[in-house]
Amino acid sequence: xxxxxxxxxxxxQDSSYFLGWQVYEKNPFDEVVNPTGIIQMGLAENQLSxxxxxxxxxxxxxxxGLKKDGxxxxxxxxxxxxxxxxxxxxxxxxxxxxxxRGNKVKFEPKNLVLAAGxxxxxxxxxxxxxxxxxxxxxPTPYYPAFDRDLKWRTxxxxxxxxxxxxxxxxxxxxxxxxxxxxxQKLNLKVKGVLITNPSNPLGTTMxxxxxxxxxxxxxxxxxxxxxxxxxxxxxxxFPGFISIIEAARDRNLESTDVWSRIHIVxxxxxxxxxxxxxxxxxxxxxxxxxxxxxxxxxxGLVSSQxxxxxxxxxxxxxxxxxxxxxxxxxxxxxxxMLVSGLKKAGIECLKGNAGLFCWVDxxxxxxxxxFEAETELWKKILYExxxxxxxxxSCHCTEPGWFRVCFANMSHETLQVAMQRIKDFAERSSCxxxxxxxxxxxxxxxxxxxxxxxxxxxxxxxxxxxER
Amino acid sequence: MAIExxxxxxxxxxxxxxETHGEDSPYFAGWKAYDENPYDESSNQSGVIQMGLAENQVSxxxxxxxxxxxSEASSWGIGAxxxxxxxxxxxxxxxxxxxxxxxxxxxxxxxGRAKFDPDRIVLTAGATAxxxxxxxxxxxxxxxxxxPTPYYPGLDRDLRWRTGVKIVPIHCDSSNNFQVTPEALEAxxxxxxxMNLKVRGVLITNPSNPLGATIxxxxxxEILEFVTRKNIHLVSDxxxxxxxxxSSEFISIAEILEAHDxKNSERVHIVxxxxxxxxxxxxxxxxxxxxxDxxxxxxxxxxxxxxxxxxxxxxxxxMLSNKEFTENYIKTNRESLRKRYEMIIKGLKNAGIECLKGNAGLFCWMNxxxxxxxxxxxxxxxxWKVILNExxxxxxxxxSCHCSEPGWFRVCFANMSEQTLEVxxxxxxxLMEQRKSKET
Numbered sequence: 001x002x003x004x005x006x007x008x009x010x011x012x013q014d015s016s017y018f019l020g021w022q023v024y025e026k027n028p029f030d031e032v033v034n035p036t037g038i039i040q041m042g043l044a045e046n047q048l049s050x051x052x053x054x055x056x057x058x059x060x061x062x063x064x065g066l067k068k069d070g071x072x073x074x075x076x077x078x079x080x081x082x083x084x085x086x087x088x089x090x091x092x093x094x095x096x097x098x099x100x101r102g103n104k105v106k107f108e109p110k111n112l113v114l115a116a117g118x119x120x121x122x123x124x125x126x127x128x129x130x131x132x133x134x135x136x137x138x139p140t141p142y143y144p145a146f147d148r149d150l151k152w153r154t155x156x157x158x159x160x161x162x163x164x165x166x167x168x169x170x171x172x173x174x175x176x177x178x179x180x181x182x183x184q185k186l187n188l189k190v191k192g193v194l195i196t197n198p199s200n201p202l203g204t205t206m207x208x209x210x211x212x213x214x215x216x217x218x219x220x221x222x223x224x225x226x227x228x229x230x231x232x233x234x235x236x237x238f239p240g241f242i243s244i245i246e247a248a249r250d251r252n253l254e255s256t257d258v259w260s261r262i263h264i265v266x267x268x269x270x271x272x273x274x275x276x277x278x279x280x281x282x283x284x285x286x287x288x289x290x291x292x293x294x295x296x297x298x299x300g301l302v303s304s305q306x307x308x309x310x311x312x313x314x315x316x317x318x319x320x321x322x323x324x325x326x327x328x329x330x331x332x333x334x335x336x337m338l339v340s341g342l343k344k345a346g347i348e349c350l351k352g353n354a355g356l357f358c359w360v361d362x363x364x365x366x367x368x369x370x371f372e373a374e375t376e377l378w379k380k381i382l383y384e385x386x387x388x389x390x391x392x393x394s395c396h397c398t399e400p401g402w403f404r405v406c407f408a409n410m411s412h413e414t415l416q417v418a419m420q421r422i423k424d425f426a427e428r429s430s431c432x433x434x435x436x437x438x439x440x441x442x443x444x445x446x447x448x449x450x451x452x453x454x455x456x457x458x459x460x461x462x463x464x465x466x467e468r
Numbered sequence: 469m470a471i472e473x474x475x476x477x478x479x480x481x482x483x484x485x486x487e488t489h490g491e492d493s494p495y496f497a498g499w500k501a502y503d504e505n506p507y508d509e510s511s512n513q514s515g516v517i518q519m520g521l522a523e524n525q526v527s528x529x530x531x532x533x534x535x536x537x538x539s540e541a542s543s544w545g546i547g548a549x550x551x552x553x554x555x556x557x558x559x560x561x562x563x564x565x566x567x568x569x570x571x572x573x574x575x576x577x578x579x580g581r582a583k584f585d586p587d588r589i590v591l592t593a594g595a596t597a598x599x600x601x602x603x604x605x606x607x608x609x610x611x612x613x614x615x616p617t618p619y620y621p622g623l624d625r626d627l628r629w630r631t632g633v634k635i636v637p638i639h640c641d642s643s644n645n646f647q648v649t650p651e652a653l654e655a656x657x658x659x660x661x662x663m664n665l666k667v668r669g670v671l672i673t674n675p676s677n678p679l680g681a682t683i684x685x686x687x688x689x690e691i692l693e694f695v696t697r698k699n700i701h702l703v704s705d706x707x708x709x710x711x712x713x714x715s716s717e718f719i720s721i722a723e724i725l726e727a728h729d730x731k732n733s734e735r736v737h738i739v740x741x742x743x744x745x746x747x748x749x750x751x752x753x754x755x756x757x758x759x760x761d762x763x764x765x766x767x768x769x770x771x772x773x774x775x776x777x778x779x780x781x782x783x784x785x786x787m788l789s790n791k792e793f794t795e796n797y798i799k800t801n802r803e804s805l806r807k808r809y810e811m812i813i814k815g816l817k818n819a820g821i822e823c824l825k826g827n828a829g830l831f832c833w834m835n836x837x838x839x840x841x842x843x844x845x846x847x848x849x850x851x852w853k854v855i856l857n858e859x860x861x862x863x864x865x866x867x868s869c870h871c872s873e874p875g876w877f878r879v880c881f882a883n884m885s886e887q888t889l890e891v892x893x894x895x896x897x898x899l900m901e902q903r904k905s906k907e908t
Contacts, residue, residue, distance in 0.1 A: 001701075001735075003668075006605040006766045050552045057543075057551065064543045066535065074535060075528050080750040081594075081743075116593050116752075117558075120773045127630055128484040132609070153604055153630070153770070191479070224479060261479060269558075276557040276778030278593070292484040295491065296630070299597045303777035304750030305542075 005153060020378075020388040029386070031413060039418045042388045044200065044356045045409035046234065046273040048330040052323050053272070056313055063312035066305065077304040083297045085114040086307040092314035093281065097266060099320065100233050105246050113282045113293040114307075116300035118230045118267035121280040122149045122194075124296045125263055128289050129224050130156045135188035136226075137161050137179045139171045141359075141395035141402070143200045150194070159183040159190070162398050165361070168350060169202055171195070173213045180221065192224030192261075193217065198231040198241065201395050201404035202359045203335075203352030205235055211247035215258065224261040233271025233324065236332035237353035245283075260286040268310065270356065271327060277306045331356070331408060334415070338407040341419030345426035356408040360389075363401030365429055374400040385425045387418055488629040493621060498852075498862040507860070509887060517892045520862040522677065522830045523883035524711065524747040526804040530797050531746070534787055541786035550782070557778040560771050562591040566781040569788035570755055574740060576794055577710045582722035584757060590767040591781070593752040595707050595741035597774040599626040599671075602737055602756060605766050606701045607633045607668035613703075614638050614656045614670045616648045618833075618869035618876070620677045627671070636660040636667070639872050642835075645824060646679055647687055648672070653694045669701030669735075670694070675708040675718060675828035678869050678878035680809075682718045682828050692724055692736075701735045710745030710798060712828040713806035725759065733759035742784065744830060745801065751780045805830070805882060808889070812881045815893030819900040830882040834863075837875025839903065848874040859899050861892055 020042050029037035057064060066074045080086065087109065094107035115121035130136065132155030138146060139161040151158060161179040163169040176193070183190045193214060197206045218225045227244040235241040244262055253259050264283040269275035279302055282293050314320060338358055339349050350359040366373040371393050378391040381403075392402035407415060490496075498520050507515035535542060544550035557563065564586065571584040592598040607613060609632030615623060616638040627635055638656040640646040653670070660667045670691060674683040683691075695702045704721040712718040725733045738757040743749035753776055758764045788794055812832055813823055824833040840847040845867045852865040855877075866876035881889060 001699075002762060002766070003605055003608045003611075005608075006762065045556060047552070047556070050555070053555075054551055061543065065539060066542060072532060072535075074532055075525075078528070078531070078748045078750050079523060079525070081752070116774050116777075123773050128481055129479070131481045131483075132632075134481075148769075148772070153773075155609075191481075222479070274555045276555050278558070278775050278777050286480075288480055288484060292480070292489075295489045295625075298594075298625075299600055299630075300593050300774040301752050303593075303752050303780040305783065306777040306779050309779065 020382055020390070023382060024388045029414065029417075031411070031417075035417070036386065038382065038386045038388055039414060039421075040388050040409065041406045041418060042390045042404075043409045044270070044406050045275065046270055046327070046331070046356050047410070048273075048334060048408050049323060049327040050273060052319075052326060053274075053313070056316065056319050060312060060316075063309050066308065073308070077308050080304040080307075081301060083294055083301060085112075085302070086304060086311060088315070089302075089307040089311035090114070092311050096314050096320060097232075097283070099324070100271075101241065101243050101246060105243060105249060107283060111283055111285055111290055113284075113290060113297055114302045115280040115282065115297055116278040116302060117269065117275070118228065118265050118280040119145070119149050120278075120297075120300035121265045121267070121282045122146075122226075122228065123154065124293050124300070125226055125265065125282055125289075126150050126154045126156055127296060128292045129226075129263075130154065130191040132156065133188070134191045135159045135183045135186075137176065137183070137190060137193045139163050139169075139175070139193075139195060139199075141169070141201055141392055141397035141404075143196060144390070144394045144396075146194075156191075157188055159186070159188065160396055160398075161193070165350075165399055165402070168204070169199075169359075170207070171210050171214065173217065176213070176217045190221065190223055192226055194226040194228065195244075196228040196231070197244065198229075198235060198354035200231060200355060201357060201390065201392075202350055203355035203357055204350065204359075205239065205241050205354050207239070208242050208247055208250075211242060211244055212251070215244070215248055215251065215253070215262075218261060219256075219258045222257075224263065225258075226263050226265065228265045230265065230267045230270050231355050232266065233327070234331055234356060235354040236328040236335070239353065241354070260284075260289075263289065272323075274310075277310070278302060279306065279310065334407045334412075337412075337415060338405065338419070341415075342405075342422065344419075345423040346430070347422070347426065357404050357406040360403045360405050361401065362403055363399070365426075366401050369400060371400045377401075378403070381425070385421050387421060483630055486629070488625060490621065490624045490629075493868050498856055498864070501856055502862045505860075507888065507891075509885070513891075514860065516856070516860045516862055517888060517895075518862050518883065519880045519892060520864045520878075521883045522744065522880050523749065524744055524801075524805070524830050525884065526808060526882050527747060527797065527801045530793075530800060531748075531787075534790070534793050538786060538790070541783045544782070554778045554782050557781075558775060560768050560775060562589070562771075562776065563778065563781040563785055565789065566785035567591070569785050570740075572791075573788045573794055574709075574757070576798060577745070578718070578720050578723065579715055582720055582726050584722070588757055588759070588764055590756040590758070590764060590771055591776050592754040592756060592771050593774040593776055594743065594749070595705065595739050595754040596622065596626050597752075598739045598741070598754040598756045599623065599703070599705065600629075600631065601767055601770050601774065602703055602739065602763075603627045603631045603633050604770065605763055606703070606737075607631065608666075609633065610665070611668045612636045612660045612663075612665040614653070614660065614667060616640050616646075616652070616672060616676075618646070618678050618866055618871035618878075620673060621864070621868045621870075623671070633668075634665055636663075636665065637870055637872075638670070641873055642824075642876075645681070646676075646833075647684065648691060650690050650694065653691070657698065667698065667700055669703060671703040671705065673705040673708075674721070675706075675712060677708065677829060678831060678864065678866075679824055679833045680826035680829035680831050680878075681824060681833075682712060685719050685724070688719060688721060688724050692721070692728075692732075695735060696732050699735075701737065703737050703739060705739040707739065707741045707744050708829045709740065710801065711805055711830060713802055713809060714827065715799075715802065717827050722757075730759065735760070737763060746797075751784070752776060753780065753784060808881050808886075811886070811889060812879070812893065815889075816896065819893070819897040820904075821896070821900065824876075831878050831880040834877045834879050835875060836877055837873070840875050843874055845874055851875075852877070855899070859895050861895060
């Protein structure tokens with residue numbers, strides 16, 4: 001009775017990523033009312049800087065009240081459904097995007113297409129770049145919902161580019177080639193590579209070397225590069241953020257073919273913490289893509305009410321400067337709190353400088369080096385420890401034992417509770433062993449800790465090499 | 469019809485380079501002419517008057533008054549305690565208070581003759597998104613939907629472009645006021661079959677765009693019987709339901725289902741939006757109401773690609789929960805639209821032009837076939853160009869709505885002031901006078 005799309009499970013909602021949410025919703029933690037409930041650490045939201053936005057709102061009631069200099073602009077906004085977007089809003093967005101990139105690159109409003117969130121922007125871009133049955137290469141681990149956003153209605157396939165902890169999950173030329181060959185063997189036409197930079201779930205920015213490898217690869221294979229930079233405003237530490245556009249420009253590729261095959265996706269959901277307002281965008285120098293994407297945006301326009309509010313907010317440069325600085329400071333502090341809390345429990349994280357989460361190494365807590373054991377551990381952490389975190393398998397990670405743990409979607413106190421629970425759990429695990437004897441567990445625990453230290457040393461020296 | 473490009477540009481999809489978005493049709497060409505020389509009461513009195521845009525501007529004062537008196541709807545209260553929750557809210561179920569308010573509003577529009585369950589409401593960014601989304605769910609690429617002609621030009625894009633689904637027209641003509649007949653339904657179905665297309669459903673717009681008329685009860689019954697017999701879906705786009713000129717003349721498919729005790733209702737889906745009745749196309753508020761659980765669940769998940777801004781959901785939840793406001797709005801809006809309709813009909817009649825008898829919508833369906841040089845599509849387009857370039861009115865030619873009879877035009881009347889409408893009617897009058905004197 002219904003279409004194939006309606007009957008298949010490409011929406012991905014049967015995965016553990018969503019199961020954890022369901023369990024959390026039945027028993028949500030609340031400091032006062034439900035202190036033994038489940039703490040949500042699977043949601044990459046930024047709740048750290050609302051006070052700054054609220055303060056701006058209080059001082060600018062006209063923007064909320066659909067007024068300009070005291071006069072109502074309600075009618076104009078109510079009627080405004082031009083898919084080119086509110087000019088004032090796009091002007092502010094391109095300036096804001098440039099500011100995030102340290103003003104090292106400039107963006108033109110005419111090359112920006114608005115969409116109802118990055119979810120919509122990503123899907124629209126795929127509709128423009130690939131035909132049903134074509135393939136996209138995606139480095140693993142990647143954001144679980146890409147399986148829905150990029151594949152469901154477009155009919156496009158994802159071929160993973162395998163990255164491993166041996167080099168800090170960096171994308172290598174070899175891995176790209178290998179993925180490309182795999183796609184060929186499956187008779188899939190590769191149309192592009194999609195990267196998320198800063199990475200979700202890794203919480204790291206891509207190095208210039210990685211970006212260069214990608215661009216070289218895209219030139220060689222004559223394919224597109226989509227850079228999902230939704231977390232670009234959440235970079236809080238060295239080495240800083242390099243956008244794909246900056247890397248390409250620094251190689252003087254502006255008047256070459258590949259320049260029109262590089263596309264950026266951005267959104268205000270992560271750094272500004274406004275996922276409910278549905279503000280996403282595509283940036284591309286490709287006129288045909290812009291033209292098609294603009295028309296397609298009819299299916300997901302941004303409410304003019306919201307465009308008006310945010311164009312006013314972003315026009316206040318003092319506000320945006322203060323926000324960016326303060327937000328980054330708070331994110332850094334929160335991340336450090338999570339990292340040190342985990343460390344006390346004998347758990348290490350991938351060294352990261354961005355995002356709203358840590359990529360946590362719990363391989364030493366697995367009863368075996370398998371995804372079954374990872375699921376077992378995830379369930380234990382969900383039901384016994386009371387934390388909803390995202391298992392690496394849901395992000396298509398090739399190595400079991402990694403988890404994404406969010407830190408910016410809760411209060412300081414709640415994070416402390418979570419840290420205590422993890423610490424207790426780690427102590428319990430080392431005493432009782434998960435499916436192993438105490439002795440076995442302790443020695444393997446120590447061995448893995450040493451190994452992961454060694455591996456991390458190796459990978460950080462790799463990174464140093466690359467940055468030179 | 470759209471032309472598929474054989475050779476896609478290097479590196480882009482077929483969808484990106486096809487012309488199925490339909491923007492090369494006269495429906496959009498007229499807009500360009502208007503954009504280049506727009507009429508303005510004070511500064512450009514000889515400009516093109518836009519009569520091709522189905523917008524409702526007659527009731528803004530009511531909305532503005534509401535906003536003035538209820539600042540909590542557009543802010544979140546002083547100190548904004550509700551702001552954070554709202555800014556974070558991206559649940560594809562949508563704000564419960566908003567869905568409740570929408571369900572109530574839809575019931576009020578139908579005079580309480582049908583009930584709506586808020587949990588069956590799926591929110592989308594506009595009816596444009598709702599129609600596309602439903603098509604993705606009800607049909608596979610290459611399948612067909614049957615749509616009565618004449619129909620809203622945007623459906624060519626909304627139902628076909630990215631979905632790969634085809635539209636097979638159900639031909640209607642002036643001999644019976646363009647109503648759908650069982651024969652026309654059968655003929656369309658057979659036509660689809662002869663093209664080896666699998667028909668997945670029928671999509672009707674009720675009240676009709678561009679006819680500006682509600683569908684009669686008996687016709688709705690026939691359509692329902694047809695889709696049940698063929699075991700296919702029925703989508704009823706009821707976005708003009710609040711724009712009927714009297715409260716009793718609109719019969720929703722929901723009422724028919726209620727009368728049948730909701731038997732066989734899982735094949736029926738209603739699309740609604742606040743763009744026409746409330747005049748808020750910029751806010752992007754559309755809904756799908758389905759009697760089919762699987763469709764509701766799937767549509768909800770798919771709505772992730774087209775959620776309504778939570779800021780807007782909050783504003784409208786406040787507004788539409790206010791019974792006093794909604795009752796007064798629905799009543800007053802109807803009155804204002806009826807008055808406008810009567811004004812344009814009278815003006816056209818004085819100029820010797822007949823229209824289809826209408827009772828809803830923001831436009832009338834005007835018959836200019838006596839003016840055609842030749843009774844063909846080309847003749848119609850030639851007349852359309854004259855009206856656009858010489859009379860300087862942008863109206864929509866029936867061929868852009870896939871009307872099978874040349875000479876009909878859709879003329880909007882609610883997207884301008886009364887003064888502007890007077891000017892437009894004067895120009896039409898002058899055109900008709902010129903024609904008459906040419907003949908003598």
